[in-house]
Amino acid sequence: MTAALGKDLVGLERLSPDQIRLILDTAEPFKEVSERPIKKVPALRGKTIVNLFFEASTRTRISFEFAEKRLSADTVNVAASGSAVQKGETLVDTARNLEAMRIDMVVIRHPSSGAAAFLGDRIRSNVVNAGDGKHEHPTQALLDLLTIRDKHGKIAGLKVCLVGDVLHSRVARSNIWGLSKLGAEVGVCGPDTLMPRGIEELGVCRFRRIEEAIEWADVLNVLRLQLERMEMGFIPSVREYYRVFGVTLERLEKAPRPLTIMHPGPMNRGVEIDSRVADGPHSVILDQVTNGVAVRMAVLYLLAGGRPELADAAKRGAE
Amino acid sequence: MTRPLLLSGGRVIDPRRGFDQPADVLIQDGKIAAVKAGLGAPDGADVRDVRGHVVAPGLVDVHVHLREPGNEDVETIATGARAAAAGGFSAVCAMPNTDPVTDNQAAVGFIVRQSARAGLTRVYPIGAISVGQRGERLSEFGEMVGAGAVAVSDDGRPVVSSHLMRTALEYARTFEIPVADHCEEPTLASGGVMHEGLVSTRLGLKGIPAAAEEIMVQRDILLAELTGGHVHLCHVSTRGSVELIRRAKQQGIRVTAEVTPHHLTLTDQACETYDTHAKMSPPLREAADIAALRQGLKEGVIDCVASDHAPHAYDAKEAAFDDAPFGIIGLETAFGVVHTELVLNGGLTLPELIARMSSAPAAAFRLPGGTLQPGAVADVVVLDTTTRWSVDPATLRSKSRNTPFAGRTLTGRAALTLVGGTIVHELEAAPGR
Numbered sequence: 001m002t003a004a005l006g007k008d009l010v011g012l013e014r015l016s017p018d019q020i021r022l023i024l025d026t027a028e029p030f031k032e033v034s035e036r037p038i039k040k041v042p043a044l045r046g047k048t049i050v051n052l053f054f055e056a057s058t059r060t061r062i063s064f065e066f067a068e069k070r071l072s073a074d075t076v077n078v079a080a081s082g083s084a085v086q087k088g089e090t091l092v093d094t095a096r097n098l099e100a101m102r103i104d105m106v107v108i109r110h111p112s113s114g115a116a117a118f119l120g121d122r123i124r125s126n127v128v129n130a131g132d133g134k135h136e137h138p139t140q141a142l143l144d145l146l147t148i149r150d151k152h153g154k155i156a157g158l159k160v161c162l163v164g165d166v167l168h169s170r171v172a173r174s175n176i177w178g179l180s181k182l183g184a185e186v187g188v189c190g191p192d193t194l195m196p197r198g199i200e201e202l203g204v205c206r207f208r209r210i211e212e213a214i215e216w217a218d219v220l221n222v223l224r225l226q227l228e229r230m231e232m233g234f235i236p237s238v239r240e241y242y243r244v245f246g247v248t249l250e251r252l253e254k255a256p257r258p259l260t261i262m263h264p265g266p267m268n269r270g271v272e273i274d275s276r277v278a279d280g281p282h283s284v285i286l287d288q289v290t291n292g293v294a295v296r297m298a299v300l301y302l303l304a305g306g307r308p309e310l311a312d313a314a315k316r317g318a319e
Numbered sequence: 320m321t322r323p324l325l326l327s328g329g330r331v332i333d334p335r336r337g338f339d340q341p342a343d344v345l346i347q348d349g350k351i352a353a354v355k356a357g358l359g360a361p362d363g364a365d366v367r368d369v370r371g372h373v374v375a376p377g378l379v380d381v382h383v384h385l386r387e388p389g390n391e392d393v394e395t396i397a398t399g400a401r402a403a404a405a406g407g408f409s410a411v412c413a414m415p416n417t418d419p420v421t422d423n424q425a426a427v428g429f430i431v432r433q434s435a436r437a438g439l440t441r442v443y444p445i446g447a448i449s450v451g452q453r454g455e456r457l458s459e460f461g462e463m464v465g466a467g468a469v470a471v472s473d474d475g476r477p478v479v480s481s482h483l484m485r486t487a488l489e490y491a492r493t494f495e496i497p498v499a500d501h502c503e504e505p506t507l508a509s510g511g512v513m514h515e516g517l518v519s520t521r522l523g524l525k526g527i528p529a530a531a532e533e534i535m536v537q538r539d540i541l542l543a544e545l546t547g548g549h550v551h552l553c554h555v556s557t558r559g560s561v562e563l564i565r566r567a568k569q570q571g572i573r574v575t576a577e578v579t580p581h582h583l584t585l586t587d588q589a590c591e592t593y594d595t596h597a598k599m600s601p602p603l604r605e606a607a608d609i610a611a612l613r614q615g616l617k618e619g620v621i622d623c624v625a626s627d628h629a630p631h632a633y634d635a636k637e638a639a640f641d642d643a644p645f646g647i648i649g650l651e652t653a654f655g656v657v658h659t660e661l662v663l664n665g666g667l668t669l670p671e672l673i674a675r676m677s678s679a680p681a682a683a684f685r686l687p688g689g690t691l692q693p694g695a696v697a698d699v700v701v702l703d704t705t706t707r708w709s710v711d712p713a714t715l716r717s718k719s720r721n722t723p724f725a726g727r728t729l730t731g732r733a734a735l736t737l738v739g740g741t742i743v744h745e746l747e748a749a750p751g752r
Contacts, residue, residue, distance in 0.1 A: 013521070090634070091639060092634075092637055113522055113593070113640060114641075118638075118639050132523070133641065134524070197515050197526060197528075201517050202520070
């Protein structure tokens with residue numbers, strides 16, 4: 001049965017505001033599951049899920065795996081290194097071989113943009129995008145949305161600024177779609193070398209100075225600066241980046257109101273974010289991680305055909 | 320002695336002579352014998368009634384990749400020549416990025432022999448500019464021309480070294496051949512898989528800015544001016560390039576340029592679904608670029624249409640966008656696409672299109688053909704310009720299927736293709752049969 005989200009979750013660009021709200025609402029009852037001594041509900045009992053990771057990932061992979069296990073699914077992890085992929089097998093062949101073993105869902109992380117959609121178009125199983133190249137990372141944006149909603153009680157009308165390497169960031173693209181669809185104002189801030197062409201045409205405010213972004217925003221979502229960007233010449237040095245664009249306590253203290261601080265991780269302390277900010281009272285960085293499990297449970301549950309109104313029941317183990 | 324052939328009652332268009340009227344075309348001994356209304360058929364002549372069709376010089380494509388030697392699984396000279404014949408082409412020029420590279424007289428001679436053996440559309444070899452297309456040392460232009468090469472190019476790889484490009488343009492003057500360049504500044508284009516713009520931003524794909532092409536177009540123009548050599552700019556794709564070429568031609572610099580059917584008709588939005596059949600180099604650009612390319616083609620700023628026919632195995636394109644190879648096939652759809660989109664839907668006249676696909680490319684590369692002048696070699700195409708047909712990749716003669724035009728309904732295709740007076744292609748429901 002195809003659920004309210006369609007067969008696959010490829011990105012937030014394709015979802016309607018109602019579908020995004022449905023995922024967030026469905027995640028609410030699942031939050032509590034992880035707080036219980038026995039962290040398990042039978043919602044996906046008998047389902048087989050493959051976590052197909054062509055790129056290194058710790059947080060996202062573990063978060064998905066917890067979500068799957070807490071829903072009682074059977075899971076298999078396939079990493080690119082040490083598998084047939086390394087022996088030259090193509091993405092299609094890998095997928096077809098997995099499907100030949102009769103699976104129900106694939107969670108895929110891949111370095112090429114469009115890989116999740118490509119896979120979804122070619123196999124019958126549900127496909128969940130856990131990050132494809134520079135395209136989208138929908139579950140990360142969903143957990144960001146849930147965290148903002150928890151903290152502020154709303155999303156519409158808030159000003160959220162994404163800070164840093166938007167050019168290479170799938171998190172940024174998913175956040176732009178998700179936030180705009182739910183009525184937030186979105187800003188982006190960073191050097192032009194790290195901004196993609198035409199970003200303003202997606203309806204975002206463009207800031208070239210972090211001070212202006214801080215003055216404008218209610219929420220800062222600080223993106224990770226991959227250190228290899230410096231080697232590729234996008235910025236002259238990490239030191240200067242921190243001097244010019246770092247989210248520091250001194251800069252935040254000048255803000256007209258306290259800003260909520262988010263980061264998708266893993267953080268480079270002292271590069272894009274000041275440790276005192278990351279560990280400070282307005283940081284919700286660990287809440288994001290906690291919400292990640294609930295959001296992923298909701299996505300898997302809905303894609304598997306679960307009805308939202310049963311999520312509460314599923315949580316109680318009474319399905 | 321072969322039988323004389325009379326193409327009777329067609330609309331004869333010979334752009335080089337400005338000829339466009341109903342007439343009969345008599346072909347004898349591999350040559351155009353006469354073009355005139357009311358010609359009688361000589362005894363024993365094969366008479367074809369081509370009323371309602373257009374008779375024109377056989378089409379000429381100065382830019383194809385036929386993959387032989389080295390990748391015969393996806394195309395050979397014979398299958399490529401077969402596809403070309405079906406597309407109405409009587410001559411094509413094969414790029415040297417084969418394996419091994421066509422960078423010496425023996426390799427050039429191999430292509431000439433394979434073409435003769437196929438006995439279909441003429442396949443003229445283009446030799447490499449540099450040994451191994453490595454961009455370092457000049458290949459032996461003189462020996463390659465002696466073996467049958469009609470131009471030199473490192474296509475697929477831009478000539479990065481301006482010094483090498485300069486010496487190539489200078490050295491080529493001795494042999495009066497064009498130096499064809501794939502204009503792409505490699506550090507700007509590095510890692511790019513599509514046009515840089517809003518679509519690449521949304522899709523999260525690395526873009527190639529228009530400037531990457533235009534920098535090299537301008538460099539090549541400056542070097543052509545410096546050397547007096549003839550530079551031919553391959554598959555021009557941006558409005559900026561069109562403007563640079565326009566200015567160069569006004570100054571009398573020896574530059575010619577080509578544009579592909581896909582760059583004239585598709586934009587970067589074709590990449591929207593990560594469709595790897597929309598991945599090509601240079602990338603599909605924007606609507607404003609299409610408009611400028613069409614205008615440039617009409618004015619003759621861009622001399623000719625070339626297909627950049629680039630066959631790839633079906634499973635090579637069955638991959639994530641980043642991982643798929645660049646290029647599409649085009650020989651069998653080229654005329655239909657440009658005729659449908661540019662002639663029927665406005666902009667270009669049919670005689671202009673025929674000029675850009677026959678006489679102009681033949682002139683740019685100094686090839687025989689491209690005219691119906693009596694005495695000329697009988698490279699002729701009969702075009703059905705009214706029947707609609709649907710592009711079904713399964714029925715294409717090319718060995719490969721990588722076309723973004725699958726399922727498109729086109730108007731116009733070759734009914735009959737002649738090479739040296741011999742029929743090399745005939746549509747099943749051919750005229751007069």
